[in-house]
Amino acid sequence: MNAIEFQNIKKTYGDKTIIGSFSLAIGRGEFVTIIGTSGSGKTTLVKMVNRLVVPDSGTVWINGEDIQDKDPVLLRRGIGYAIQGSVLFPHMTVEENIAYVPNLWNKSDKKRTASAVSKWMKIAGLADELRQQYPYELSGGEQQRVGIARALAASPPILLMDEPFGAVDEITRKQLQKELKDIYEQTGITVLFITHDISEALALGTKVLVLDKGALQQYDTPDNILNHPANAFVAQLVGDRKGSEKNRDCNDDLTAKQRSTLK
Ligand SMILES: Nc1ncnc2c1ncn2[C@@H]1O[C@H](COP(=O)(O)OP(=O)(O)OP(=O)(O)O)[C@@H](O)[C@H]1O
Numbered sequence: 001m002n003a004i005e006f007q008n009i010k011k012t013y014g015d016k017t018i019i020g021s022f023s024l025a026i027g028r029g030e031f032v033t034i035i036g037t038s039g040s041g042k043t044t045l046v047k048m049v050n051r052l053v054v055p056d057s058g059t060v061w062i063n064g065e066d067i068q069d070k071d072p073v074l075l076r077r078g079i080g081y082a083i084q085g086s087v088l089f090p091h092m093t094v095e096e097n098i099a100y101v102p103n104l105w106n107k108s109d110k111k112r113t114a115s116a117v118s119k120w121m122k123i124a125g126l127a128d129e130l131r132q133q134y135p136y137e138l139s140g141g142e143q144q145r146v147g148i149a150r151a152l153a154a155s156p157p158i159l160l161m162d163e164p165f166g167a168v169d170e171i172t173r174k175q176l177q178k179e180l181k182d183i184y185e186q187t188g189i190t191v192l193f194i195t196h197d198i199s200e201a202l203a204l205g206t207k208v209l210v211l212d213k214g215a216l217q218q219y220d221t222p223d224n225i226l227n228h229p230a231n232a233f234v235a236q237l238v239g240d241r242k243g244s245e246k247n248r249d250c251n252d253d254l255t256a257k258q259r260s261t262l263k
């Protein structure tokens with residue numbers, strides 16, 4: 001069964017078409033990275049999965065259920081969501097922010113929740129002494145890492161990430177990429193991950209979705225995106241990055257074949 005299916009989605013704001021007749025079925029356990037120019041509709045599309053945006057027409061299915069029929073609170077409980085400049089609960093400590101969803105599920109088992117919080121703080125590269133701090137007492141990068149830890153701590157079957165590593169330094173970014181990949185491989189969750197970094201998209205994704213002007217350009221393996229771009233837009237998007245500094249930085253994560261293509 002598909003984890004997520006977009007069927008004939010349309011979305012307009014005023015007279016501007018943002019998404020036009022978009023259809024895509026995403027299999028369970030795929031790690032889908034989403035790339036495209038700014039304003040191509042990536043965030044709009046991803047927000048339709050947790051109903052932060054409702055399409056004008058068309059249907060979004062999760063595990064074969066029309067999400068329009070589901071209680072949005074219950075729907076969101078099964079979907080992790082991390083965004084750039086992560087929005088934390090300002091009146092809650094780091095610990096309370098991360099424990100928010102596990103607490104909902106796990107009210108009776110405080111000890112388990114506390115150890116889960118420690119685990120996810122470590123994975124996200126957060127020092128334990130930040131536990132009792134409030135979001136306003138953290139740097140932008142720390143806030144972002146709390147947001148990532150919070151999204152992961154819920155161990156959701158679906159994880160939506162909208163440029164989650166945008167505001168962290170390169171070393172932390174590499175760590176988070178690796179941790180996310182490990183978590184993905186261990187749990188078999190379905191991930192939608194928006195990034196502007198083509199190398200990151202190629203290294204992390206089992207599939208890459210290329211969007212332009214709210215339309216699907218290609219949905220394919222990283223290897224096919226690189227070696228068999230479906231059209232000139234995809235070729236240019238991927239080609240622009242060939243041989244760039246960023247690409248060389250990320251080469252560790254690429255397969256030998258991808259590396260040789262990039263050279
Ligand atoms: N609430 C809104 N009202 C009006 N227009 C909107 C709204 N949300 C998004 N848009 C428009 O929809 C288009 C797509 O926006 P979206 O945020 O999905 O793009 P994106 O691909 O995520 O871009 P970026 O890479 O810059 O984050 C943009 O032109 C944006 O201005």
Ligand SMILES: [Mg+2]
Nearest residue numbers: 042043044162
């Ligand atoms: Mg966006």
